[in-house]
Amino acid sequence: MQSVHQTLRIFLYVAILVSLWKGFEFSRKFWGNNYSEKKETFSSDKVDIKAKNQWIDSLQNAYSYSPNVERKEMRKHHQENPNSAKSTLSDTSETKFTRNTFLAYPKNNLKTLQYFFSALQNLENGANEHYRILYFADSQIEGDRITATLRTALQEKVGGCGVGLQGFTNANNIKFSIQQENDEKLKNYFLLGKALPEKKQTYGILGQTYLYSEKDTASYTIFRKSEKASEKAQKVENIKILFRNTQTPTLIEIWESENKLSHKKFEPASQVHFWAVPLQTNFSEIKVTWQSANSPEMYAVALDCNKGITVDNIPIRGSAGLEFTKMNLSTLQAQAEYLNPCLVILHFGVNVTMNTTDFGFYERKMMEQINFLKKAFPKASFVLVGISDRSYKSGNAFETYPAVEILRRVQKRIALQADCAFWDLYEAMGGKNTMPLWVEKGLASKDYTHFTLKGAEIIGNMFFEALWSDFQSYKNIQ
Structure with a gap:
């Protein structure tokens, strides 16, 4: 019985040594002979890299805004043949x-x-x-x-026209298409952040709700036109405000630059309020102010067309x-x-x-x-x-x-x-x-x-x- 155990131990040692040797040989060949291939981003298919590069170049030519005539022609091709890149690849591609x-x-x-x-x-x-x-x-x-x-x-x-729905703060989403400013009283509660007080789930359509603190009774947000936005996005024909005030009356004022455009007092209610105000002049700057003994639940403002x-x-x-x-x-x-x-x-x-x-x-x-x-x-x-x-x-x-x-x-x-x-x-x-x-x-x-x-x-x-x-x-x- 003892000799059987010794034989099994010897067999196990030999198996381990063979396994280690094979591993060493694989590692030597892989990191030695093939090390130059490991340096490349994609060592498995060099032709594929070339073709992918051509594909991405064709996308840049076709889908980047430019007055260049050639780019317009490339974009036209992609519009007419959005499932094919054949004409954008060289004929010599394998x-x-x-x-x-x-x-x-x-x-x-x-x-x-x-x-x-x-x-x-x-x-x-x-x-x-x-x-x-x-x-x-x-x-x-x-x-x-x-x-x-x-x-x-x-x-x-x-x-x-317009840039659509906006939040009342933009701490996590500063946009090139609209400029925004707000006072520091506003707190932002969102789905992945700090939970709303009293475990409410009344988030707005942006997945966020904006409140000012209990000691404050007023707040404001300013939206300004951005010259980096498209011509149509810079135009606004109406402003819509979405909110709810369940506790105390809320006065909202909308200012267009230095001129008061409109104001309205909303009595407490359980339902969501929607207030749309038309803009009479070209959009440049809009200021929304709030006054209420208790903060309303502010959801969003929409800068839209009619x-x-x-x-x-x-x-x-x-x-x-x-x-x-x-x-x-x-x-x-x-x-x-x-x-x-x-x-x-x-x-x-x-x-x-x-x-x-x-x-x-x-x-x-x-x-x-x-x-x-x-x-x-x-x-x-x-x-x-x-x-x-x-x-x-x-x-x-x-x-x-x-x-x-x-x-x-x-x-x-x-x-x-x-x-x-x-x-x-x-x-x-x-x-x-x-x-x-x-x-x-x-x-x-x-x-x-x-x-x-x-x-x-x-x-x-x-x-x-x-x-x-x-x-x-x-x-x-x-």
């Missing part, structure tokens, strides 16, 4: 690199976006109506990135898109009925953990959020925008997180099961390992996650072209 920039629909049914497409059709036909698009996202759209470009393109096509379309920039920093059910449904429904959104866009993903490949919990929670929002916005179509490429440093290279492609597939499945359209941003920007190329070209920041203003402009234009192309197809089947 691999034709084609990216899908269209949207995906449940059962390929364009009527998934019927509310949105019908609104566009009404405006094309001259309807005296005003519609809005609610673009909810994480920090990818902070500063009005992506949304400013989408807004400009749509307003050029079907009319509209007709046309508005795109609202609604970033929720740090969000994975799983917090909407914290909001009060009836409060949200009241705001939705007044604001008349025809499209809700949900663009999340970069704050979902990259340290897992199991997104079962995320899938269940995201379905809950969509079902909740569909109850809140029953007359709106829905689009889910998938996660963009996101990279981590592996040795001397930046590579796509393995979880990104899995999450992207999960997001598409969620969208199609929930009767939403899906836009694959990961695919549209070039697919696996394209984020380092966007960073190299100044289109994304060096966190290898967020887009720069230049990159966001390209994304916004690509998204618009995808939506507009499908709108043309929708009209053909009516």
Whole structure:
């Protein structure tokens, strides 16, 4: 029996030594002979790198605003052929690199976006109506990135003006499209921040509520035109204020530069108040002041046109898109009925953990959020925008997180099961390992996650072209 044990021990030692030797040989070959390949960003497919570079260059040429005639021609090509990059790639390329920039629909049914497409059709036909698009996202759209470009393109096509819904402070969302100033009395309560007093869930449509402290009885916010905004975004025809005061009377004054434009006293009420005031002159500066013994719940102010379309920039920093059910449904429904959104866009993903490949919990929670929002916005179509490429440093290279492609597939499945359209941003920007190329070209920041203003402009234009192309197809089947 003892000899048997000795034989087993010897066999085990030999097996360990063989395993260690094989590991050493693999490591020597990999880090020795192939070390030059590890230095490259993508060592597996050099042709693919070249093609992806050409694809991104073609996007820059086609979707960056410029008076250059050649760029206009490139953009025209992408508008007419948004699913093909063939003419933008050199004929000598060994691999034709084609990216899908269209949207995906449940059962390929364009009527998934019927509310949105019908609104566009009404405006094309001259309807005296005003519609809005609610673009909810994480920090990818902070500063009005992506949304400013989408807004400009749509307003050029079907009319509209203004920058849409704004908060009463802009501490986390300073925008180039509007200038804003407020006193320091206002406190911002939002879905991922400090909870509202008394555990209320009465957040506004921006996912935020603004209050001034108990010792204060007044506050103000000023909005100024930004010369960096598009011509249409700089124009405002009316201002809408959304709030609720349940305790004491509230006096609101609206000033246009140094002139008092309007004022109104609101008695306490349980329902949400909506107050619309037309602007008589060109928008330059608007000041909103509040006076009340107890702070009202301030939700949002909308800087809009009387007709046309508005795109609202609604970033929720740090969000994975799983917090909407914290909001009060009836409060949200009241705001939705007044604001008349025809499209809700949900663009999340970069704050979902990259340290897992199991997104079962995320899938269940995201379905809950969509079902909740569909109850809140029953007359709106829905689009889910998938996660963009996101990279981590592996040795001397930046590579796509393995979880990104899995999450992207999960997001598409969620969208199609929930009767939403899906836009694959990961695919549209070039697919696996394209984020380092966007960073190299100044289109994304060096966190290898967020887009720069230049990159966001390209994304916004690509998204618009995808939506507009499908709108043309929708009209053909009516």
